[in-house]
Amino acid sequence: MNDSYKHFASVYDELMDVIPYDQYVDLAEEAMGPLQGKRLLDIGCGTGLLSVKFAKKGAVVTGLDLSADMLAVASERAGSLNLEISFFEQPMEKMDIPGTFDGAVIAIDSLNYVKEQEDVAQTFRKIYDLLEVGGVLLFDVHSTYKTDDVFMEAPFVFDNGRIAYIWQTEEGDEEHSVYSELAFFVRNDNGMYRRFDEAHYQRTFDTYTYVEMLNEAGFTIERIFADWEDEPPHEESERIFFQVRK
Template sequence: MNHSYTEFAAVYDELMTDIPYDAYVELLDEAAGGIAGKRVLDIGCGTGLLSVKLAKQGAQVTGIDLSADMLAVAEKRARALSLPVQFIEQPMQQLTGFTGYDVAVIAIDSLNYLAEKEDVCATFRHIHASLAVGGTLVFDVHSTFKTDVIFMEGPFTFDNDRIAYIWEVEEGEHPHSVYSELAFFVQEANGLYRRFNEVHNQRTFEVHDYVDMLMEAGFSVERIFADWEDEPPHEECERVFFQVRK
C-alpha cells in the first residue's frame, strides 16, 4: 500500500460523499446503548469524518491512523469545529497504550488493508485489550464476492469535472485480495489538471474466518449483517458488518 496518501488525503473527502457515516453513528449508538459520554477508539480514522460525527454526539473520541497526512486533515477538521478529538499515528496491528474504552470501530473496510491473517488477529487482540469488559467492537469488511467478482469487473472510472480517476484492478497475491492502481487527475486553480498515482492492496476473509479470529481474541459475536441492512450476509452482498463484545 502507498502510505504517502499526501495528495490522496486532499481529495479523499470529496470521493467519500456517498458513504453513509450517519448510519455508522447510529450503529455505534445502538451497540453502545447510547454513544454520548462513551470513550471511543476510531481505528483507521483517515481524515476524521466519523470521529467528528461521533464527537458531535458527545462521545470522547480517539482517532488512530497510520497516515500522518490523513491525520493532519482530521486534526484541522476537529479544530475547525472546536471538537476535542485526539488523533494518534499508529498502525492498527500494533495498537498500544489504550485501556478501558467502551467502543472500538474500524469503519469502511480499513481492516482490509491488512494482508496477513496474523496482523488481523493482532489487531483484534490489541482492541480486546483496549476495551473495558462489556465494551463493543464494530467493523465492516469487503465480502469475498466483492473482492473476487465485483472488483474484477474493472477498470472503473470516475469524473465529477474537478476530480477524475482511472482505477485498474487485478487479483492480489493472497486469496480474496485485490491490487489496485489509481491514476487521479485533479483540476488546479489555473484550470489545468495535475496527475498523481495511488497503489492500494486489500484482502478480505470468509465470514467464518473472521468469527474464528474474533473468538480466538476473546470476543463474543453478537451480530453479523450486510450492506447497511439488518439482514444476514448473502451470496452477493458487498459489505459485511460485525458487532462483537468483550
C-alpha cells in the first residue's frame, strides 16, 4: 500500500474546498456533450470528489490513483451515495484498465506528479489506447511560471481554525520542478493539535513540449486555455488546460 497520503487523505477534502470542481464537470460536458451514459476515466482521482460529481451526472466512472488511502476515502464516498464507481490503484503511466472510454480527465495538476518526460508521454499513449475514436482527454498542469516563480515565493501558510499548514518549497533537480515540504497541524476534538508532515515533488513542461507529446501519441489538439478562463495562456498564467481528441 502506498502511504504517501496516509494522513493527508483525512484532511484533503477540506483543503481542496476552494477548487471549482463543478467547473471541471462543465468543461467535460463542453468537450463531450451530456455525460449521461458516457464512460469516463478519472485519472489521479484522489478522494473521488470529481468522480462522484461525474457519476451524479450519469457518467459510468472509473477512478485511478496511486494512493490506497485516497482510494479508500473515494470508495467510501461513492458507497455512501449508492454510486457504482470502479477504482484502481495504479500509477497513471502504467495504467492497465479493462474496457474503453469516451473521455478521460487528469484534474488539478495530478499529471505533474509524473516527473519523467517519457512517463508523461507513456501516460498519453496509454490514455489514447483506452479511448474510443472521438474520445476526449481533458487535463491541467502547472505552468512553468508557477513552478519557477510563484512556488518560489514560499513559505506559504494557511489556518482555518481546524487545519493549519506551513508550506516550504525549493527548486527540484529537473528544470521546472519543485520540491515541497508541508507541516500540517490538525485540531482534534479535545483542542489539541496533531502534526504530520508531507513531502511532494512535482514537475511540469512548457506548453510546446506537452503539445509535442500529445501529437506523438496521436491526439488532435482542440483547445489550450488557462486559469479556468476561455482565454489562451500568457506569460503569467498559472494553470494550463488541454482539451485533446482521439
